[in-house]
Amino acid sequence: MKVMRGMGSKSPLLRRFAGFTFVPLVGTLAPLLLLPIAARVGGIDGWYSLSVGQAVGTFGSIVISYGWNVLGPALVATTSAEESLSAHWAESLRERLLLAAIVVPIAALISVFLASPEYVGFTMAMAVAFSLGGLTPNWYFIGRGDPTSIALYDMLPKLVATLLTALIIFMTGSLWAYPALWILSSLVGLLAAHRSVGYPPIFRGSRISTTLRGLRKRLGVAMIDGLGGVYISAPVPIAGATGxxxxxxxxxxxxxxxxxxxxxxxxxxxxxxxxxxxxxxxxxxxxxxxxxxxxxxxxxxxxxxxxxxxxxxxxxxxxxxxxxxxxxxxxxxxxxxxxxxxxxxxxxxxxxxxxxxxxxxxxxxxxxxxxxxxxxxxxxxxxxxxxxxxxxxxxxxxxxxxxxxxxxxxxxxxxxxxx
Structure with a gap:
């Protein structure tokens, strides 16, 4: 099965740097158009609920990613065989989809206890939306030195969602467009990325024992990522709990x-x-x-x-x-x-x-x-x-x-x- 290689690992460093600079820069500037509007429309309660939902969802996404964002790029960068690259992609997506089915509902439930009373449903939706970030395809294209694919399958859908969200919040005064469009952009980007690597089978022909073996093999890296996610996501919820x-x-x-x-x-x-x-x-x-x-x-x-x-x-x-x-x-x-x-x-x-x-x-x-x-x-x-x-x-x-x-x-x- 042929896999699109994008820029490839032999791209000049300067070209690679330019690509990896431009893509995150656009992704960074877009929320700067959205979040100031959301902070002013939602007031301090809405701003806190948006942020605590993001924090819980971010931790959920780290659990779902299961260390692939850390280990995956190095694994791909040191792999040359096309079949092996397809296998890495399918194995990662299989593990993360199974984890998402467990983690997403738990993240939504946790957010209920941290939300401002007026924003419980919205906080749950934010937690779900940001938990799905654990399904990102970026790790794979980072390993291949391919920022163009990151732009197409992650940055572009989220950029469109962010700009539409800012417009809708400004016009309606409601924050609900944020989680709804963020969920949609995450799923659209993932499906497009899966198509670009040739639709390698995810569950067909695989055994649950093989998947569990892979989860055990990456348990150490996943624990590192998960424990790091605890204190990365903790400041906003702890600030709400202690003050x-x-x-x-x-x-x-x-x-x-x-x-x-x-x-x-x-x-x-x-x-x-x-x-x-x-x-x-x-x-x-x-x-x-x-x-x-x-x-x-x-x-x-x-x-x-x-x-x-x-x-x-x-x-x-x-x-x-x-x-x-x-x-x-x-x-x-x-x-x-x-x-x-x-x-x-x-x-x-x-x-x-x-x-x-x-x-x-x-x-x-x-x-x-x-x-x-x-x-x-x-x-x-x-x-x-x-x-x-x-x-x-x-x-x-x-x-x-x-x-x-x-x-x-x-x-x-x-x-x-x-x-």
Whole structure:
């Protein structure tokens, strides 16, 4: 079965960087047209409910993705046989569809207990819509160095949905278009991507025992991703549980701006991963060091940008009622530096070498310390305490994985010298 290769793993790095920059940039700017409208139309209760539904759905999507967003690109980047690539795609979709049937209803139920009373149904719909993000085809095209397919099958449907949603909310004053059109765009993009890879059979000819074996094989990476998702998704719900809806709305604004910034980290990581891991790359150590340096520089720039401009930016985007404080934005800025610095260590060094126990240890301890810190500091210091606890979680992960990453880099260098 023939699979469309798109740009291919041999695309020049500059072309790859341009593609992986343009696609997320458009995807980032589109919500900037929608969310300010939604924040003002829904008021603080609607803004909080939208954000908490997104948070629960984001965690659900991480569970559904089951580590494929982390492991999948490296697996595809190091695979050349067309039949094997089709098998990877079918196996991933089979596992994630089965998980979605379980996770989506649970996410909707959890959102009921966190929603503002006036927005229960809407919050459930947001949780469902964002849970379906776990079915994204992006990991496959990232591994193939093919940003064009990401634009066609993920960015374009979501861009159309976002622009239509902004228009409908502005005209009707109702937020319901957001989850409805987001669900539709996710399903349309997935079906189109499945068609582009040649309709490999998903369930036909497969056994449940084979699927369960695959789930067990990726359990370590999935646990890393899932535990990371706990503290990634926790700030807004914990801020609502430990304080007022107004305080949670402020954290929601800080969190949104922070996640806009993380698009840059994802872009850089996607651009460099396939290049760094090319099997026949000359001097792989230099490529790893280049990726680490680039992510560190990006982290410093992002930290300063969030810390210095974050309060003004959240006021401008989401309104004075929901703006974040300067202190909260500096905490999120330091977290941004930690995430950017840890990205090449996890994606390019530890996970491809199957040294996931170090990442699992760091993520587990980071999740435990982070969630506890957010809850304790949130009760003691309000929303800024929640932001501080979130920062702590990301720093803990970075400090734990750094020594193992240095060891793997030295091993990679020795192996390259020996060969």
């Amino acid at each position: 007022s809806i107004a305080g949670a709305g402020m954290i929601a604004s800080a969190d949104k701006l922070y996640r806009f910034g993380l698009i840059a980290v994802t872009t850089l990581g996607n651009t460099l991963q396939a290049w760094t891991l090319e099997p026949d790359a000359p001097n792989p150590r230099n490529r790893h060091l280049g990726a680490i340096l680039a992510h560190t520089i990006l982290g410093v720039i992002g930290m300063c940008g969030l810390g210095l401009l974050g309060e003004f930016a959240t006021s401008l985007l989401f309104g004075a009622e929901a703006k974040a404080t300067g202190a909260a934005m500096w905490y999120y800025g330091i977290a941004f530096l930690a995430v950017s610095s840890s990205t090449p260590l996890i994606r390019n060094l530890l996970v491809p070498a199957f040294k996931t126990r170090f990442v699992l240890a760091g993520t587990s301890i980071g999740a435990l310390v982070g969630v506890a810190s957010m809850f304790v500091l949130g009760n003691a210091a309000g929303p800024e305490g929640v932001a501080l606890g979130f920062m702590i979680s990301e720093l803990v992960l970075l400090f734990i994985i750094a020594p193992a990453s240095v060891g793997q880099l030295l091993l990679t260098d020795r192996e390259a010298s020996a060969s």
